[in-house]
Amino acid sequence: MKNLLFFSVLVLFFSCSKKNTFILKTLQGDAIGTTFSIKYLENDTIEFETKIDSLIKVINKSTSTYIPTSDISKINDGDTTVIVDAYFAEVFHKSAKIFNETDGDFDPTVGILVNAWGFGPEDEITDLDSLKIDSLLTFVGFHKVSLNNGKIKKMYPQIYFDFNAIGKGFLVDVIGRLFEQYNIENYMVEIGGEIRARGVNQDGVAWKIAIENPNEDGSRSFATVIQLHNESIATSGNYRKYRTTPDGKKFVHTINTKTGYATESNLLSASVISKSDCADVDGYATACMAMGLEKTKEFLKKHTELKAFLIYIDENDQLQTYKSENFDN
Numbered sequence: 001m002k003n004l005l006f007f008s009v010l011v012l013f014f015s016c017s018k019k020n021t022f023i024l025k026t027l028q029g030d031a032i033g034t035t036f037s038i039k040y041l042e043n044d045t046i047e048f049e050t051k052i053d054s055l056i057k058v059i060n061k062s063t064s065t066y067i068p069t070s071d072i073s074k075i076n077d078g079d080t081t082v083i084v085d086a087y088f089a090e091v092f093h094k095s096a097k098i099f100n101e102t103d104g105d106f107d108p109t110v111g112i113l114v115n116a117w118g119f120g121p122e123d124e125i126t127d128l129d130s131l132k133i134d135s136l137l138t139f140v141g142f143h144k145v146s147l148n149n150g151k152i153k154k155m156y157p158q159i160y161f162d163f164n165a166i167g168k169g170f171l172v173d174v175i176g177r178l179f180e181q182y183n184i185e186n187y188m189v190e191i192g193g194e195i196r197a198r199g200v201n202q203d204g205v206a207w208k209i210a211i212e213n214p215n216e217d218g219s220r221s222f223a224t225v226i227q228l229h230n231e232s233i234a235t236s237g238n239y240r241k242y243r244t245t246p247d248g249k250k251f252v253h254t255i256n257t258k259t260g261y262a263t264e265s266n267l268l269s270a271s272v273i274s275k276s277d278c279a280d281v282d283g284y285a286t287a288c289m290a291m292g293l294e295k296t297k298e299f300l301k302k303h304t305e306l307k308a309f310l311i312y313i314d315e316n317d318q319l320q321t322y323k324s325e326n327f328d329n
Helices: 049-063 071-076 086-101 111-116 130-137 164-181 278-291 293-302
Strands: 005-008 013-015 021-031 034-042 145-148 151-154 187-191 194-198 207-212 222-228 232-237 242-244 250-252 267-274 307-313 319-323
Touching: 021 049, 034 164, 049 071, 049 086, 049 164, 086 145, 086 164, 086 278, 111 130, 164 187, 164 194, 164 232, 164 278, 194 207, 194 278, 207 232, 207 267, 222 232, 222 307, 232 278, 267 278, 267 293, 278 293, 293 307
Parallel strands: none
Antiparallel strands: 005 021, 013 021, 021 034, 034 187, 145 151, 187 194, 194 232, 207 222, 232 267, 242 250, 267 307, 307 319
């Protein structure tokens, strides 16, 4: 795959019966501003590299704000003639669902504030104050947009879509569905830490995943290891992606959609697991970071289809973890 995908084959054998011998294959590379790692078991010689490369390009053409000619960029620039594809439509409808369920704590129209705080592709706004933030909040709210007959309608032309909080998970799903189309029953797709797993690994057991500790110094350590039983997992955190001003103030990339501010809470990391799509748990994990610890706990009690592992700082500045009641790993 040209400049996009490095393909390596790891030859390990997993015998699921006397008749079938499956080979563990691994694909690694770069996509949508991050890295990916894909593992799958097969006893055939299907070439997935070009197919995955094509999917990445199609998704970028549809939903990447970092590509000026993408559909989402044209819509953000005010082009009302764009007919969105099925990928954009699916992300839109998933976003609307999570927006409603989280009472707006997940909101992809927060893009204008993401840019203003310096975390997006557009120029940041210097000297942000409460008046500027309040004015920008006018253009935030997923209830202010609609999708009809393939066209996006915005209440205000300044509304700026940003699907980055759900985009990695969605690409994970699209690639996972590709494997399922070819009857690959055992696979794990990981993009930037978001994962969709089906079946078992080369040892015949559910895929094992490590949840990282929120280390700000760049080191890696793990809080726990879990198994995914035909599930998806996404983790959101503010411990790596943040900005610090010259006077020491810290601003995180998860914007509070109600206040417009990019301030840190005591919740450092949220990992959400579900049998639903990875795009869904990606959105819910982002919503958890926006809601904070206590509100997230209450949300999880009402949404038992979700499991979560939270890492936070307590009142004594000590690192603590919280597992939802249905967390069985």
